[in-house]
Amino acid sequence: MEEIDPESLAEIAYGIFEIFLDRELCSHGPYLFELLEQGVDLGADVHEIFGRFREDYPELAEALLLRFGSIDTIYAQLLAGEGVIPSKTTLMYWIVQDEPGPVTRGVDDERAGKWLIFVPPDDMDEAWRKVRDETARGMLGISAKVSTARPSPESRDERAVIYVYTRDWADEADVMRVRERLRGIGFVEQLGYKRNIETYRGEYSEEGKRVTYYSA
Structure with missing residues (x-):
């Protein structure tokens, strides 16, 4: 080892x-x-x-x-x-906030997926606060995480990114419920939703290739 x-x-x-x-x-x-x-x-x-x-x-x-x-x-x-605070964090690549209750609750990683929110670095603290607070109240998905000020070797974008996870990508009603809640707290621009299975396969969006499962 x-x-x-x-x-x-x-x-x-x-x-x-x-x-x-x-x-x-x-x-x-x-x-x-x-x-x-x-x-x-x-x-x-x-x-x-x-x-x-x-x-x-x-x-x-x-x-x-x-x-x-x-x-x-x-x-x-x-x-x-x-x-x-994302902009003050340099020891970790991500800050995570789970929904209330037991952490696991039978989540199948391959069934889960996430809405992706990209924001300028100057806006990431306020954007994260909104998502974090709603997640902590049980109003969004099962979990959320945000990139931090620590430079990531895997980063493909200068912007900060927030992932808002849902339990089952096939549960379109729940996926869109979370999307509407995000819209209600200020994220009105079009967002993409990516299934975890694409992430595990190492599939990322690039010119001529789209890996988002939903867009709304």
């Missing part, structure tokens, strides 16, 4: 810890992003939850401490928007 360098491991660990932290907080209250935006002091919570994270994932916890030096420094990253 190829060994991961400490820097890369710390970046992976940060993303996993943020998911862990969010789920722990959500088990008895609001989402992490809501608490941060409300200015709630989470210092004690971060310390306590990091202790549990360290018990479950000791290697990842040590990688974080090696990179950042202390739990307070990790918390400072959160306060600065790392992993919360």
